[in-house]
Amino acid sequence: MAGANARLSREAELMTTARTECASARQRGLPAEEAATASGRWLVEWLAPAKPDEGPRETLPDARVTKLGEALAPHSAARNVSWFFLVDESPEVDSFSVPAGTVLVTRGLLQLTPSDAQLAGALAHEMAHVTLRHQLENLAQLEELACQVRRYGELTSADAASRGEKPSMPDSLSTAMADGSLMKNNASTLTMAFGKKRQASAAQELDADAAAARTLHAAGFDVADFIALLPKFAATTTPLLDVSKRVEALQAVRASLPPLKPSAPAKPAAPVKKPKR
Ligand SMILES: [Zn+2]
Numbered sequence: 001m002a003g004a005n006a007r008l009s010r011e012a013e014l015m016t017t018a019r020t021e022c023a024s025a026r027q028r029g030l031p032a033e034e035a036a037t038a039s040g041r042w043l044v045e046w047l048a049p050a051k052p053d054e055g056p057r058e059t060l061p062d063a064r065v066t067k068l069g070e071a072l073a074p075h076s077a078a079r080n081v082s083w084f085f086l087v088d089e090s091p092e093v094d095s096f097s098v099p100a101g102t103v104l105v106t107r108g109l110l111q112l113t114p115s116d117a118q119l120a121g122a123l124a125h126e127m128a129h130v131t132l133r134h135q136l137e138n139l140a141q142l143e144e145l146a147c148q149v150r151r152y153g154e155l156t157s158a159d160a161a162s163r164g165e166k167p168s169m170p171d172s173l174s175t176a177m178a179d180g181s182l183m184k185n186n187a188s189t190l191t192m193a194f195g196k197k198r199q200a201s202a203a204q205e206l207d208a209d210a211a212a213a214r215t216l217h218a219a220g221f222d223v224a225d226f227i228a229l230l231p232k233f234a235a236t237t238t239p240l241l242d243v244s245k246r247v248e249a250l251q252a253v254r255a256s257l258p259p260l261k262p263s264a265p266a267k268p269a270a271p272v273k274k275p276k277r
Contacts (some may be wrong), residue, residue: 009056014155015148016258022147033138039100042135046088046096046104059104062087066115069103069123071084073216076124077211078131085123093233097126099135112232120219121226124212206249209227213253223254 047057062085069085081101088094093108103126105119113119129135160166200208213223227250230243 117225
């Protein structure tokens, strides 16, 4: 059917136009105000009761977490981030961060990390998502996706009108949505936007781990403690990424780091023999 083929190739052409026009939305990135707005919105969503009959989540600053976070902060690659550390009194094991620099860990996670060295690993990982602008990257991708869908609809409608036809749902739109070609690489973006848990992509997780390892090491913590924490996350970790892959990647980063400085706060002070007088 030559007519159907011509129509599909015209639609593909319009889709390419929509993609090209919308690419600039992502390249521009998001202005600081949007980062602040998104941060506020996500924190409000986090605090909302999980079930209608429950009260809001209890989330407060915590001395141990703040002290550790502040020890890590100067060693992160952050630019102009006002770090703020909070503990959510939930027993589930979870952590979360927003672009403005608020890092949230649950009581469940604190119970899983009795040693500061392991807790520092969890904090450094969340801080790395902020520093690497992962949430903003995903938001910009989502904007790009929304732009693509909107522009494509406009272009195909105008095209139909120019032929004197009634605008209709293009055949290729449902196909493109079904096979994912319209939303290439956007699966994690959608999860992040619409899921209760805003998951990062597998690549972002690995990047955050590597950045966290460098921060931990610079702050005097042995990355091995962070690596030891990861299997404990196995049940809660993102299904996009196997824990063994994270462990393997982190071991490679750790092997590339210079030896820890002896002043490392992560290690208990070595017992010193009292000099005999
Ligand atoms: Zn993460």
